[in-house]
Amino acid sequence: MASISAIGPDTSLTRYMQEIRKYPMLAHEEEERLARAWRERGDQKAAHTLVNSHLRLVAKIAMGYRGYGLPVGELISEGNVGMMQAVKRFDPDRGFRLSTYAMWWIRAAIQEYILHSWSLVKMGTTAAQKKLFFNLRRLKGQMQAIDDGDLQPDQVAKIAHLLDVPEQDVVNMNRRLSSADSSLNAPIKMDGEGEWQDWLVDDSEGQESELAEREELTGRKALLANALKTLSERERHILSERRLKDNPTTLEDLSQHYNVSRERVRQIEVRAFEKLQKSMRTQVAEQRQAVRAVQARMA
Numbered sequence: 001m002a003s004i005s006a007i008g009p010d011t012s013l014t015r016y017m018q019e020i021r022k023y024p025m026l027a028h029e030e031e032e033r034l035a036r037a038w039r040e041r042g043d044q045k046a047a048h049t050l051v052n053s054h055l056r057l058v059a060k061i062a063m064g065y066r067g068y069g070l071p072v073g074e075l076i077s078e079g080n081v082g083m084m085q086a087v088k089r090f091d092p093d094r095g096f097r098l099s100t101y102a103m104w105w106i107r108a109a110i111q112e113y114i115l116h117s118w119s120l121v122k123m124g125t126t127a128a129q130k131k132l133f134f135n136l137r138r139l140k141g142q143m144q145a146i147d148d149g150d151l152q153p154d155q156v157a158k159i160a161h162l163l164d165v166p167e168q169d170v171v172n173m174n175r176r177l178s179s180a181d182s183s184l185n186a187p188i189k190m191d192g193e194g195e196w197q198d199w200l201v202d203d204s205e206g207q208e209s210e211l212a213e214r215e216e217l218t219g220r221k222a223l224l225a226n227a228l229k230t231l232s233e234r235e236r237h238i239l240s241e242r243r244l245k246d247n248p249t250t251l252e253d254l255s256q257h258y259n260v261s262r263e264r265v266r267q268i269e270v271r272a273f274e275k276l277q278k279s280m281r282t283q284v285a286e287q288r289q290a291v292r293a294v295q296a297r298m299a
Helices: 013-020 028-041 044-052 055-063 072-089 098-118 127-142 153-163 167-178 207-228 233-243 251-258 262-298
Strands: none
Touching: 013 055, 013 072, 028 044, 044 072, 055 072, 055 098, 072 098, 098 127, 127 153, 127 167, 153 167, 207 233, 207 262, 233 251, 233 262, 251 262
């Protein structure tokens, strides 16, 4: 598709608005003729004319998103991309005007750009979150909740009801919109000494904790392995099938395997588990006694 008028780095918004007013709006019949020419024959000139005749619509829609702190020129440029996508997919046989169809593509392109540019942190990943992002400021204005603090509980409840989202999502989004991203390399004080990242706390476990946890897990496995050796082959098998598997084998299946009643299988399972617990407690007690003996010799 041919290029369209765009706001370059050296083009002011006022000049751009003056330029796009030169493109006349199309009558319904002319619009339909050009749309068919593009759809049926791939007429680039017809597509170019369709896009240019709607540049004022793009600018009008883009102006409605000025409150998000992004350059209007960039919003218009993204809207123009959405306009081109609309022309590519427009079907004149459906009976509605191009402007009615295009406004959805224009808004979608601008909103996606805002979501990706507004914050370094990914947000608005679901349709409900996008709806909340682009309607929260408007609803706050209607409630005259224009300060940057937290919303009142009744305000949160009303917004959540109107937008059909959880109240916690409203609270979280409001806090995100009320505070811009800050660099972790920004100095804490005016003298430049120290950065915010110096105060970040690592919540992950240290190497010592990980090593201790790994050794404890290894010890538990050793205790279990030794305790299982005290069971008979049948007790060990039944206990493993009933207690140590993610999907335990049923009593019915085990009763058929050993040709005994389900109650007998249950009794063997209970007895084996009690023997296992007793063995592990005995091992732990012996280990503690050994440790105390060593400590006594070193004292």
